[in-house]
Each structure stands twice: as structure tokens, then as C-alpha cells.
Amino acid sequence: MADTLLWVLPLVPIVTALVMLTTRDRRMLSAIDIASSSVLLVLALLLAREVRASGPRAFGVLRVDDLGLVFLLLLVVLTLAVSIYTVGWLRQAVAVGNMQADSVRFYFALVHAFVATMVVTVLADNLGVLWIAMEGTTITSAVLVGYHGHHHGLEAAWKYIIVTTIGISFGLFGTVLIYAAAAASAGAGAMSWSAIMDVAPTLDPGIVRIGFIFVMIGYGTKAGLAPMHLWLPDAHSQAPTPVSALLSGVLIKCALLGIIRFQTIAAAACGPGFPTTVLLVFGLISVVVAAPFILTQHDIKRLLGYHSVEHVGIVALGLGFGGPVGTYGALLHVVNHGVTKALAFFAAGTAIARYNSRDMRVIRGLLGVAPIGATLLMLAALSLAGVPPFSIFVSEVIVLRAGIGDGHWAAVAVFLVMVVVIFAGLLHHAGSMAFGEPTPAAGREREAWSPIVGMVLLAAIMIALGLGIPGSIDGLLRRATEIIVD
Amino acid sequence: MDVGSGPSLIAVLYGAGALSALLARWSGPLAIRIGHLAALAGAVVAASVALDTLLGDPGRSIIEPLPVLFPFARLSLSIDGLSAYFLLVISLVAIAAAVYGPTYLRVYSPGAGSAAQGVQTFALNMFLASMSFLCCAGDALTFLFCWEGMTLASYVLVVSDHRSGDNERAGLLYLVMAHGGTALLLAAFLALTERAGAFDFASLRAAASSLDPATRTTLFFMALGGFAVKAGVVPLHVWLPRAHPAAPSHVSALMSGVMLKVAIYGILRFAFDLLAPVSGPLPPSWGWVVLFVGTTSAVLGVLYALQQHDLKRLLAFHSVENIGIILIGVGLAMILWRSDEASGALATLALTAALLHTANHAAFKGLLFLGAGSVLARTHVRNMEELGGLARRMPWTAGLFLLGAIAISALPPLNGFVSEWLTFQALLGGATRVHGPGGLVIVMSAAMLALTGGLAAACFAKAFGVTFLGRPRTLHAEHATEVPIPMIAGMAWLGSVCVALGVAPGYLVALLDAPTATLLHGPVASAVVTARGPLVLSTALTSSGETATSISMTVIAALLAGLAVAAWALRRGVGRAARRDAPTWTCGMSPSSRFDYTATAFAKPLRLVFEALYRPRRQVTRETAGTPYVLRRIHYAGEVVDLAETQVYHRVVEEVSALSQRIRARSTGSIYGYIGFVLGALFVALLLIGITYR
Amino acid sequence: MSSETVHAIIDDIGALLLFTMILIVAAGQIYRAIYAVAAQSLLIAIAAAVLAASTGNRDLWVIAGLTLGVKAIGLPWGLHVVVQRMNVRREVEPVIPIAATLALAVAIVVMAFQVSASLGPIRQAITGNALPVGIALTLTGVLVMATRRTALTQMVGLFASENGLFFTAMAVTQGMPLIIEIGVILDVILAALVMTIMVLRVRSTVDADIADLDRLRG
């Protein structure tokens, strides 16, 4: 049963993408969109139950283990939320003229192609397939980023394509080197991750070290780790809201999954010390680099883009601190940040639609005009800033605990200072938007229901994860951590 | 009622209050009243739980595990003597606020939608719940959750009427500083949990016992930093005078009266319980730093309060002063604890003084803020210069405000004097016990404490005189009327607490046995302070330990009452002489409200005396009619600068924003930069690999 | 053919590849750059052929043919047509002076050899200098992309970097699995296609060249 699930999962979005091309009617397209996302979710849950029952399953180049499952579940949940959100958002976008009526079906097709490539990335066992799927995500999302067609959109898409393609080619170079090291002992199956993992301790540390550096830079560019992060704010701010939610919420995480895959190999080959130090350095740079841009930012989506850089940095820090606690914290942070960042982008999207301006100085008094939207925006901002009742605080505490445990006092100190500084910046912006007198530019119409439903779904998950980690998710995260650290 | 079910009952009540408040949007004022009623019930139950623990045997503490939320941490509540006492203090003021709240919201903002008031009531219940459970937290994670929950709830309350810009800025500054404090706290707790392997306090205590002195001191100062931000100690007090006035008055009463005390609870829990060495005295640096910080906070707090003309800002600055006084007591207790075999009684005396002042301050500060709230509810004006003559129009509020003013200025018959007297005795005892320069420092802080008492009296003479007495200066004051009964009831409850603690403090000291036992493990509070019966306060000064000085507040109160009756007879005069009213004598001119002494004028001499600290800036413009000798109007604008704020905070904020502006300006948008960075990163990484693994 | 001679040939081809890389960096005219890339692809096709002959691995023959067909002839011809019909400016506008780029290229080569030296003597013997050459080619290709203004020269840089990658894959592992190689080539073509579409759309909608697209900053 699991094997059929494995190859059906990527097929579902591909088939939907093709079906999307056939119809023009917007209502029908949204219906198909939601239907396929819910089917995807159900299949993923079935797969999860299957894996929990009988351990990792492989089928050809695809393989699903607990680590992949964490990212798969995050992907399917966010896809469902995005499709719910898109219903209301699309009606408004077409009305305003941001989106031409006839290009809607291409938009949906591209989104589902994008989701398909991400599913393959998450399930890929063969490192080559992983790379090709990564390249696929770049191309589909590049077109989506530039979908609005105006000057900024094209510029963002152009930069996105060039920088990530270079990054990916470095990634490929690293994969080649690791394959070369593995080919000597593993023979034909050298490209499959599980095969390499079995033979990893015997690999030549020199080659693997260089390979890991190339992969770290390559997939790090895709993940938005500093100093390769400069494309991220442009791409995430110019893309349409649902796409930027997917980009920030899931795509970054898939790149991180790539890094984690290679980290396990490098840890086995040249000792855990090397990859954790590299991750620690990149994590710290990302957390530090994001701060000044968050403090003096005026564009709300760019603010959220830079904030994603900071949170990727935190995940890298978690992995860098290493050990069962640090890795557990990093994986939890991946899930938390994915959910919260998507909610933040949705709330920001509705705010921008209402004021049809991206500048935070224009968006004022949102609480007066759109109370539900404003409260959700404040909830997301507070959660992103790491305030307790929400989930991100829990994962930050675990990462901090790991940091203090291994005595990385300097890194912990920098991390704490930066978290407080960015907390101040984020709250200042969120507060200035939510409170105060609404400016005349504010649209007074009622709030559409579908974006609210999508946002409330994510907010519920966020608060639930904040108040307590349910047993099943905790078990999943624990088993995933064992794969990485064992 | 067995204590075990107490905490869960408190949680249920506050939760019910919070949920019912949320229905306010549809059911209007009824839901708000229910919300406050539930809060009242919760507070009463909490008070009974606290009393029950305090009056039981001191050593006992109830451990109650909470449902398992997080796999890696066992959440639990543990109520020992210290937490019970602070729970009692919280419930004390919570009862008054719950009674006072609904009518205040109705009177102060009749127009405001019930939804906004619903949110306020929800946040109030959450605020009370998180504070109560913070004091009974049994492990680090519950402590941190309640700590930030308290900050968040109070943030929502501070920005509750978000129409005015500075409320929002005040809220932001408060949240950021509180978060900074929590970050420090988080680091301190995590360092301990890392060694202990678990989150609950018992294992933390065990882990802390094996700490080497250096880490123990760094951990303590990190925790102290975190708590000092929340307690509003001088260098970190900047958020307090902005945040407290922004909240609705009954919430300001809670924030000033009680929230600051929770930070004191944290300091005590860390200093004497978690980080205390198993045997032998605390590291000396702890006590001296806390004493020094307490003294500076006391003096600077009252000095800045003197120059404020906004009633609620003045009260907020006074909170800084009173926290300073409490910290003087705590610091002294830290210095004297186990310093030598005979100093146990003195340490207990110092700690009793601090804990007593915690309760006293909660009572009279709550009363004063509720009084200011009543004035605000009727006149919608906070600036004293626009009030005046309210005593004739609001007799009850004026009377109770005067009661609070006398209490806060530490004048005899009331509770302020009791805790200040005990602090003086502890300071005197400490000075004799600690020889060498340390004794002189203790003596200096005693002098500063006396100065603070005097300045507080001056400040409240101004506050009460200018606000309530003389002629009404504006129409707002002219048309003020007395506030409805529930508001007076809230104030009267706290007023009666002040009088009771003032006249018969012995009974509260009995409640202090449990906290002093859990913390100091030395002679219990009642053994030292009320050795000669509940109505007599005595202190052990001489080395032989027997009680040297003892006073009886009850006898003094009786004496005052008797003499007042005699003076009243004298005041009636011998014959039935006539009594008539005449305008006040103003050298023959017909008196108007412009003749009255304004707050600025009242505080001017002191502003000149303490000029170095205030650095007053003033700007006088003269409007002349033709010749310079005919003045039509003089406009005076004076402003006092808060040193800590201008020197430290403004400079830091400007520095950070300028730096980030420069960085942002330099980031080019060109794609070459982007590729260059990627290439550069790879080049440097490979270079480092080549070098390190040669 | 014995393995030592194969190693010798691979090392010589590596040296030649380095030389063509210097040509690309130093190219002032676009045509010169295109021809250099074509030469590079040709050399790699020869290396693939040599390796195929020595190891008898049939896939390598397919790869050699593909490289020759697509990369040595197809893409340069495509670029040539684009340059002619789209009246793209002939000279290459560098962002930083060519001398500086050359200095950086030398630094990259030195670093590449320093890194491979860190592998330890035995490992170095097996791969010969294929690894350092591969690293140098890839990084210099990206350097060209980073320091040239027009979109076309950036594509040339991309192809050069892909060539470097291809050469390493073949030399170090004696032939990657076929589907991976095919996948890589497909990706390069697809990336080039999307880039040309973007260039055309930017030119048509905004009539600005790729170079001054730097409105999004900070």
C-alpha cells in the first residue's frame, strides 16, 4: 500500500496541474484546487500512518522516512491553507486587475507544478533526483514570482533565477563530489542516500568535506542563509501572496532538508564536529545580518522576507548546536516557522489589498478597519517575535537550551541580543500598522471570509503547538532526530 | 476547603471570567460585570488558599502536577510560604480592582464599545491568573510562561485605547524592555536546567548547590537584571512612568501595586532559594549591589515624582521609589544573612521589613491609583494644573486619597510608617553589626531613606493640595461630582487595609512566619518582631539579642484619638462665637483660581535645590503691549529631564537606527552584488577548509 | 590504453580547459567568449571519448556525443544567432575592470589547488589535478557571470561553469549514472531557455536592459 502511495503522491499535483489547463472558469478552478490539496493531505496522512506502523519505505528513486515526513506534512498542510486563501485572494486580485482573467488557469497550473516538484524533493532518496527536483522548483517558482508582470516582478524573478541557478550548480558540484567518494565503495547504488548512509563512515573525509561545503553554499542559497540571502527579500516580496507564503513557508524548508541529508553523510564521514560548526557559522551570520534590515524596513513583505532569513538562521543554529535537543528544536522550529510565516504573509496580503500599498507608513489603524485581520496580523507578529503562548517561543527555548548545554555562550549571547532587537523592530512595525487612526487610504469594505478561514486554520495550529506538543508529533520529531543524530 | 483543589479552582474562576468577557461584544455590560465578578471570586479564593498555607506550619509546601503539555518538561505548581504571601498580596489588590473595575469602565468611557471593554476584562482576568500562577510556579517553564503571559496581558491593557499614539509607543517600549528582561531570565533558567537536567525547582536547587561561586554570581546578576527591568529599578525604569498611566486606572493600580512585587518575588526566589549556597553567607557582592540599587531607585524615584504634574505619572514614579525601599530591605537581608552567628535575627528583621513594605505599598499605591482613577473618571483630566477644589465636590475620594497620601509619606498612624520604621531599625542594627566602610554605606542609605520619606511627604502635599484643595481651575474640575458607590467601596477596602496594617501590624507579621522560614531558615518573623505580643513591634538591636526598642502603634493611635477629642473640645472655643465665611485674603484683590499656587510653583524650590540632578530646561516668553514695561501675558514652559532616559536610552535608540540606516543604504540592488556574495562565501569557505585541514 | 596515459591525457585536457577559461575571462568581444566556450565543450567531449574508450563504459560514449552535439555546436550557434538578429551590443561591458577579474581568476585557481592539496597525497594521486581544475572552472564561470553586465555574457559564464562541473563529474567518478547526466544537460537547456524568455519580456515590457534592473534594494 505504501509503495503505491509513494508514487501516487507526486502524481496528484501533476495531474491537477494538467486538469487546470483545461478549464477557464475561476470558480471551477478554485474548487479543483481545494479538492486536490485536501486529497494530497489525506494521502500524506495515510502515508504517515503507514510509515509509523512499518518504518521507512522505498520505491525506485523515492523513499519516505520520518525526516521526510516532517517536511511532507508541513508541505501538504500549507498547500491546503494556500488553496483556501487563494479563493478570496484571487477574486480580489482579478477585480483590482493584478491578475488577468485568462492567465488564472496558468497560475493554478504553475502552483501545482511547484507543489509537485516540492513533493518530489521531500521524498527523493536519490541525490541526483533531489537536485533535479530542486532545479524544477526554481524554474516553476521563478515564473510565479514574475507573474504580476510589472517591472519589480520581472526584476525579482530575474535575480531569483540567476542566483539560485548558480547556487544549485554548486549544489550539484557538491553532490558529484560526494557521489565520487561513495562510488569507490558503494558501487552502482552510490546515488541513493540510504545506500551512502550505510557506507558513509568509510568515505574519504577530504572529498566529503569539500563536497559538503559546496552543498552547504548551494542549498544554502536556495534556503536563504546569509550571505547568500540577498535574492530572498526581492523574490518573496514581489511574488503574489499565496506564492510567497509557499516560498517562505515550504520551499526554504525543502532546501534545508537537502542540507540535513548531506549533513548526516558528512557527520558520519568526517565526524559530527565539522558540519555542526559550518551550520553554526552560517546560522549566526543569518541571525545577525537580518537585524538592521528589519529595523529600518518600510515594505511589509520585504520585512517578512528578511525575517525568514533570521528564522532560517535559527534553524541552522539549532542544527549547529547539534545533539538530540538542538536537532529536535531545529525540526520543531521548521514546522513552527512554516505555519507562522504563512499566516504572517496571508495577514500582510489582506492588509496590502485593503490599503493597496505595501508601505507600512501608509497602513495605519488596521484594527479600526479590519479587526479580525488586524488581530491575526498582531498574533502572527507576536508569534514570530517569539512570545510564549505561541509555538516559536517553545522551539527557541529548546534551541537555546541546546546552545547553553554545549557551552556555546558567545553564540547564545549573540542569538539572544539579536532576538530582542528583531522583536523590537517587528513589534514597532506591527504596532504602528494595527493601532492609531485609520488613514483615508484604508478600504472600508467587509473582510472576505475565505482568507479569514485560511488564516484562522493556521492560527489554530500555531497556538495549539504553542500550548503543548501532541504525542504523535512529538514521536515523529523524536524519530526524525534519531535519523540525523543517532 | 482542602488546599489541593485551590489552584485549580482559581484557574477555573479566572478562566470563566475571561471567557465571559469575550461575550461582551454581544451581551454588552452584563458580560463585563460577570467578568469582573469572576475575577473577584478568583481573588477571594486565592486569598483563602494563601491564608490557609500561611497559617499552616511554615515549612509545608503543596506540590500539584499540571497536565503534561511538553514532553521534555514536567509542569507543576508548588505553593510554599513565600508564594502564598505574594499570592495574598496579589489577591488583596485584585479584590479592590475587581470591585472598582466595571463602574470605572462605565463612567470613564461611556461611549466606548462593549467589545473594547470586553477585551480589557479578558486581559484583566488573564493578567490576574498569570500573576497568581507565577507566584505558585513549581518549575522554570511554568514560571516563564506565566511571566510572559503577564507581560502580554498587561501590554494588551496598556494599549487598550489605541486611538492615542503615545499609548501605543508606551506599550511598545514596555514590551521590548520586558522581553529584554525575559531573555536574560531565560538564559539564567536554561543554564540551571541544563545542569539539573530537569525544569522543576527542586532539581534546580540541587544543581545550584554544586555551582562554583563565579557562575553562581553571574547567574544571579543575570536573573537580577531580568527582574530589575520588570521591577522598574532606576536605570531600567523608563517604561514604567509611560506604561502604567496608559492602562485603565484599576489596572494601573494592579500593575503598580502588584506586578512590580512579582519581580521582587523573583529576586527573593533566586537569591535565597534557588541560587543560595547550602551553608554559609551569600556572596557579598549580591547584597551590596541590591542595597545600592535600592537606595538610588528610592531617591531618584521620588525626585522625579516631585516634578511630575500628571497625577498617574507621579504615582508611577512613586512606585519606583517604593520598590527601591523594598530592595533596601532585601539587600540588607542578603548582607546580614548568616554573616555571623548572632545576625540571624537582624536578617529576619530586614526581610520582614521588606515583605511588610510589599504589602503596605500594594495597599496604599492601589488606593492612590484608584483615587486618581476616580478623579480621571469624572474630569477626564490627568494634569493637576487643570484640577483643584475637588475636595468639596468629591469628599469621599478626597478623604481616601488623603489617607493614601499620609500612608505613602510614611507618617505615623498608618502602615507606611510601620515598614519604614522596621527598615530604619534593620539599617541601624546592620550598621552596628557590619564594621568598617560597609557600615557607613548602610548609614548613608538610612539617611537617603529619611530624605525619601521627607520628599514623598512634600510630593503628596503638592499632589493632594493642588488637585483636591483650593479653587477649581477649569470647568472640568468645576463640574466634577462624586463617583458611584462601587468605586468608593473599592477604595474604602484598600483604605481600611491601610488603617488596619497601620494600627495593628502585629497580626500581619504573624503571616510572615512562613516566608521568612522558607527563605532564611533562621528565627521566624514573629519571634523577632512581635516578641512582646501582637500589638507591640520590637527589634533585637543589642548583640545579646533581647528586644531593645519596642513601639506600639496601637497605643499611639489610641493616644492620638484621645488627644484629638481634647483638641476638638479646645477648637470649639470657650463661648459660642460667631462663624462667618469671607474670601481668602489676597492683599485686597478679589481672589480667583489664578491666585492659587500651581504644582510647578510648589515644586520650584526643590527643583532649584536639586538642580544638578534635574537639569531643568525652561522657556519664558513675554507678550508686551508696546512698551517692554507693560506686560500683557507671560508664557512659562518648564521641563525636567529624566537623566537615565536621555543619557542612555535616547542615545542607544539613535545609534542603532543610524547604524541600520547606513547598512541598509549601502546594500545595492544590483544582481552582481548578489552573485558576488554567493561566490565570495564559497571562496572564503573553501579557503578556510584548505587552511584548517592542511 | 593504460590508466597512466589516460590520466596524462585528462591532466593535459584539464590544463587546456584552464587556458580556455582564461580566454573567456579576458574576452573583450562576445564572439570571442562564445568561441572559447565552444572550444571548452569540444575539449570535454574529447575527454569523455577518451574515458569511454579506456573504461569501455557505453554511457560515456552517449555523453560525449551529446556534449559535442548540444554544447559544442548547438548552444554556441544559438547564441550566435541571438547576437546577430537581436543587435546586441558587441563589446562586453564589464562591471569591474578585466584586469581585476583576471587577478580574481588567478586567486580562485590558487585556492583550488590549495584545497585539493588538503586532500592528502594518496587521494590526490587518484584524481590527479581533475578536481582542482573542476573547482577552478566552476568558480571562474560564476566570476564571469558576476562581472559582466549583459545577459548574454552571463549565459556564457553559466555554460562555462556547467562545463567545469561536467568535467569534474566525468574525471573524478569515471562517469555518473546516465539519467543524472541527461537530467543535468536538460536543466542547463531549460535554464537558458527561461533566461532568454525573461530577457525578451524585460526588453519588451520595460525596454531596459538587464543591467540596470536594481530598483529593489535595502
Next chain:
Amino acid sequence: MTGDRPLELVLLELTLLVLLGPLVTGAIQKMKARLQCRQGAGVLQPYRDLAKLLRKGTVQADTASGFFWAIPILVLASTVAAGALVPVARLGPPGFPLGDAVMLLGLLALARFLTAIGALDAGGAFGGMGASREMTVAPLVEPVLMMVVFSTAVAAGTTELGALAAHRGTSWFLAWRAADFLGFAAMLVLLPAETGRIPVDNPDTHLELTMLHEGMLLEHSGPGLGCMMLASHTRQIVTLGLVAALFFPVTPMGGSGALALLLGVGSFAVKVGVLVVFLALVESSYAKLRLFRVPQYLGVGFVCALVALALRIL
């Protein structure tokens, strides 16, 4: 003689203080007049003023609130209560726990606080000015007074005034050490400030700019003013009693009984007499200081008190 003072003795001393208060003021005024070579009013003049005032009618400001009427009562009560803490006839702590020096200073501060409130209530400029100036000097005086009390308390081990006097009473004048001299000097600096006399405040004038204590009494009239005047006389003698208890060692030894009481009161009268002469001399030989020079003047007192305390502790 030492031994505890039962309740009746304390009440007796209390009434004695209240009755002797105006006499002390009368004596000071008489001595000042003599020093200025003029006749001056009789020593019993303050009693006549009080009697007159108690019979007169009251003219009250129309804007004053209910508090104004009660202020004289509370001020008089708290000042007289402070008197109960001063040992007059017999030294030694009272039989039942009553209060100590800090309580005495607190009661005097309460009286001053209520007077200031009363001054502001009438709503004129002079009341406000008097209150503001009084409340400027008061916080500067209190710490110094506290330091002086502490310097003797450290030696005696208690702050209870009777015990302090008993401890002082036994040692003859020559047993004074440097700390006692400095403490006494500080006290002498403070005395004019506490009793509202020349260098700090001018009791005889009605010129708004110079009067501190008087400014607050302007609006009171009739029996109210009488009570306020009586309170200020009592305050003066209580302060003198405090100084006598803290510093003057001359106390005849003797058992209990009427004779001993008379001896005790006599020695108290002599001590107060010495201080009266000092006050009169100071009043007639110095000019009033400008208000903003007073902190400097009190600074001298503060330094003396601090050094006295330092000598005791180090």
C-alpha cells in the same frame, strides 16, 4: 533617676509640656527684646494671646473644604502626642511600649504635612508659598535629625528616647567623646530650622517672602488659630526636650516620690533654659538666610552628623 515611667507619669509630663510651651516662647521673646535693648512683651504674653484667640469668632475662607476645619485639631493632637515620648521628670523607657525617637520625628512630620495641606486648602498665594517653602526645608532637615538620633542610638543600642536619656544621664559631661560633640553641633545647627527661628525662618514677621511657618497659619482664625499657635509652642518645647534628652547628661540621682519628681522637672527646666538662651542669642545675632542658602547651612549639620556617626561605627 532611671526606672520605667508608668502611664500617669507620662500623662503628667504631657500636660506639663503643653503648659510650659508658651512660657518658653515668652522667655525667648523676652530675652531677644532684652538683647535688643527694648522692653519687649511680658513672659506670659503667649498665654494671653491664646486666651484671647479661644474666645474670638472664626472667619473661614469661602473656598476651604471640610478638611480645613479639622486641620488644627489633628495638628495639635499629633504634636502633643509627640510630647508624650519626651522624658521630662524621670529618665528611662516608659513602663508600657509607646514609641521612640523615629516615632517622634514621624509625628512632627505628620503635623507639618497637615499644616501644609491646610495652607493649600484656603487657596491663596501666601498659603501655597508658605507650604511650598516649608516642604522644601523639611525633607532636608529630616535626614540630618535621623542621623543625629542614630549617632547616639548606636552607642546606647536602642532608639527609645527614655533609654537614650538614661544611657546619657549616667555619664557626666566630661565623658563626652568627639562623636558626641559633633552630634551636638549638628543638633545646634538644626534647632533654628526645626523650631522655625531666625537663620532659616523668621517667626516675628508677616512679610510673605520671609515667613515659612507663619505663612501657613494666615488663613486660620479664632480657636483654630489658637490651636495652631499652641501646637507650634508645643512643637518647640518637644524639640528642646529631644535635644535635652539626647545630649544633656546633668541629671540629679534620687529615688521615686514627689521630691524626685520636682528635682527631675527642675533639671529639665534648667536644660531647656540653656537652649532658650542659645536660641535667643542666635536670633538676635544672625540675619535670615535666603531660602536657597538654607540647603548649604543644613549641609554643615549633615556633615557633622555623618562624621559623628562614622566615628561611632568605624
